[in-house]
Amino acid sequence: MHLRTAEVLFRESAPVDAVARHLLKAPAVGEEWAVDALVEASGQASCSGRAPEAIALLRRSLAEPLAASRLVRCSPRSAVWRSGPTVRPLYGI
Numbered sequence: 001m002h003l004r005t006a007e008v009l010f011r012e013s014a015p016v017d018a019v020a021r022h023l024l025k026a027p028a029v030g031e032e033w034a035v036d037a038l039v040e041a042s043g044q045a046s047c048s049g050r051a052p053e054a055i056a057l058l059r060r061s062l063a064e065p066l067a068a069s070r071l072v073r074c075s076p077r078s079a080v081w082r083s084g085p086t087v088r089p090l091y092g093i
Helices: 002-011 016-023 032-047 051-061 068-073 076-083
Strands: none
Touching: 002 016, 002 032, 016 032, 016 051, 032 051
């Protein structure tokens, strides 16, 4: 159900955070649009100070089967680093 909803929202150009909310609850899609939505929503969450949400979105993006070169861009470390000193120790950085 969540995957189908995410697909419909994506095709209708819904806000990326709405698409990503459904992708978080869906199994891996194996499509570039899903990763793009998750990574973009993660960036928005990070810029808005919502580090835990940004990390969850990036982690979910890593569940998608992609080329290694693309996975490097989706590292949760980038979201953790921006989140401030309260989150960094949880991840050992």
